[in-house]
Amino acid sequence: MARNVRRRDVLSGIGAAGLASTAGCIGGLGGGGGGGPDMLTVVGYPEDGIQLFRDFYSSYSDDVNILIPDGLRDGDLPGQVGNDMSNITGTAPAAGGPNQEAFQSLYEDEYGESPGVFTTQSYDSVAVGILANAAAGENDGTAIRDQMRNVANPGGMEVGVENFVEGVEAAANGEDVNFQGSSSSVNFDQNGDPASAAYAIWEFTEGGTETAEVQQFEGSNPDGNGPSADEIPGGMGREIMVGILLPETGALASTGADMINAAQLPAIQVNNADIDLEVTTQLEDTETNSQSGVAAANSLVNAGFPYICGSASSGVNVPVSQEVLIPNQVVGCSPSSTALSVTNLEDDDYIFRTAPSDRLQGRVMAQVASERLEAESAATLYVNNDYGQQLSNRFSSVFEDEFDGSVFRQVAFNQGESSYSSVVSEAMSAE
Template sequence: MSYHKRRRDVLKGIGVAGAVSVAGCSGGGGGGGGGSGPDLLTVIGYPESGIQLFRDYYSASDGAEDILIPDGLQDPALPGQVGNDMNNVTGTAPAAGGPNQAAFESLYQDTYDETPGVFTSQSYDSAAALILANVAAGENDGTAIRDQLRRIANPGGTEYGPDGFLDAVEAAANGEDINYQGASSAVNFDGNGDPASAAYSIWEFAGQDADSVDVAETQNFEGENPDGAGPSADSSPGGFGREVSVGILLPETGDLASTGQPMIRAAELPAQQVNESDLDLTVNAQFEDTNTSPDQGVSGAESLVSAGVPAVCGTASSGVNVPVCQETFIPNEVVGCSPSSTALSVTNLDDDDYIFRTAPSDQLQGRVMAQVASERLEAETAATLYVNNDYGQQLSERFSNVFEDTFDGEVYDQISFNIGESSYSNVIEQALSSGN
């Protein structure tokens, strides 16, 4: 039985802690089994560039190294586009681990006749929370919505989920205390506007013809600031007979198109639920495409602000989200709630509490990845390849620091690459030969 086939079969049943050693059965890492390179490659990027990067990797290596990737590369179509089953790849990703995960999955499946993908639950929760906060505020005003977000999401009121979303909207309009319990998490915002807790899945690609990935395990983790509740309004004016405005600023095209399109559909669901109901409220959900580009993201955000949108579900990538927040949302007092921007720089924004997210910070994912690398894959040495933006650099640094300081590993090199290159052979060769 081949190493990779046995590895896939064994890993499905192993937890993060107490993993059985399967790494190194074919002679260790080093670009073809030479044993002199790193045990593990950590690759941080997006699917469009990942196609060429992994084609170049499998041309240079027999796949003896374990590869660890985060959510940015969780695209079931990637093996088919690369032309390899990618059996040596393990992934981590924020998961749909909320108390109402099943209700959301059923709603999405019934509406679109497809299985929800990565970050779709976070997208639904972001749009749902913004709509509820707007209804509770009783006006299309960014500051009023900001002050209501923790009031409708954090503990203290009657609990509602996606299957009771319309009841939650009605209760918010009546000025009642509500506690939205989401699909991705409990949607409790900490003092930074980040989730107070999050679930992560550990997954593998299912092959070249698959339309989903194989999730081996899902675990819940506490965020960095679970007890920091942050500011919140004391009461909710509510009210009926009005139009609620919300923006959706996500990538329909560009490097994250394959991930972004299902996220857009998920973000549109709460507005559809309200508009198809008999409540005396309507939701005007306005969409702009970021093209996974900072410039187009800022342009789209400016269009939404010009249209009077007070709160936006978006953006997706941190390389887009940070400039959008700094240049558009914060100066115009517009609430931004990203469903998938995970870079540490988002937490550190001087945002006057206008910036939230339903996706957890990479402060947490970096630790999860380091733990998987050490305890599940039993790697002692690693090299990272990361996309050259805030998301890639900060997650690479966080993974490397935790892998070395907490799990006594060694990171030989951290190597950046740019989106859209025609070849990644040079950076792959550098990573495979690091440590020599």
């Protein structure tokens, strides 16, 4: 049986380098002292997480281990919930690219603060879109699509944050470039997903969150290349158009603000440089809502934008892709939509992302649950959409099949409820 040990007491004073050796030595909780699961996995968004975690702590001890993914990484949550949430371990796609430090310096110089979650992926999404547009030589979605792997995958001049403008000029001059991102190397597999990714294991701290460890993982199809154009036409003296479709309001507003800042940086770099190219961007708010997201995407398409950075959540990204981007032959590149359903879209190769699929994150979470938290049994609470259901299913199957764990139950919850006490109780009850 997993031991009753508070995670923060164990982690205190251990640096990131030393954390790897503690895996498997940090006790989880027999969360249901009356026979309930050892731990709880929660998949959702901060807006609903506030009430959900309030209801959890009103009925259960804060010694119960809880595991959450990137969707709930919001440093304001503990203050809003009224608990330090020190029993929570998180996982999230991390900044593991060769240019992460250069990106951080650029972001801090421009905005005077440190970048938040999914900011590296947002920068990379816009940067690769600008490069592909420069290589295509026209504001045409199909032409840009066919240059995505030409500018991102190996071969040609290496381009990063510090020499980004030089790389845009090179692509516009018909030269082969290889974008090296801040989130990853940004090599797209045959599905348009990252071929590799870094994941952070993190925790809440006073006033924010803190990464305890970062690990590199391979994606689902690391050797898949996908289609690309045989030539790079390029062209100077023109406008490059990039739409930004991210949440200013709604459940992901707190995350979206930093993502929007990061997404605007590549355009700022080009427009501040003395080159014969200009980048035009237009921001539209998804409101973290599928209907609003579709309307916002249509606004960008009707304005002539052939490439869109977005959207953020899979519950918005899937309908936006199916109803707007794919039919209009517009390239979409999400920096944070991670659901498996995005990989499986019949998209004619118009849909990419710089965030890795939840197929990978589900495995990372199962490994953390088993080896770091020493849980032998779990239950999941998940938001009732593609993101929540698919990540819950993936975590559960890997936890059981690869780590010999038991998942008592998977419990869905709806957004916007006034109370989550009943679903918390259902998840934490005995098998």
